[in-house]
Amino acid sequence: MSQSSNKLNRLLTQTCGFLFGIAIAVWVLRGFGILGFMPGGVIWLLFLAAFAFAILSYMQKTWWRF
Template sequence: MKQSSLNRILTQAFGVLLGIGIAIWVLRGFGILTFVPGGVIWLLLLGAIAIGILSYAQRTWWRF
């Protein structure tokens, strides 16, 4: 797999996780998705941060 395609996949995964996490957080705040536990929201947001860091590291440091 080429470096640019891996970076594109990581960037898309970052955006998707961050978007879903923020959407669920906002909908839960409005009282629409009250059944979603807070831990799930934290996992989505922390997963997005981790994938963002991996994407940055892959783009700048890992040259394979």
């Protein structure tokens, strides 16, 4: 695997973890009523974005050879 490919995979993985962490934090804070004004769709978008970055990271690591 090339150096740029490793950097891209690390960036995708870190972005996935960051988005997933933010989604969990917002979900918990909304459950406690602190972020009660936050619509549920925003939380779902964060989870879906994290899932999309996880898929991209997996695809980049296994399928894309450049």
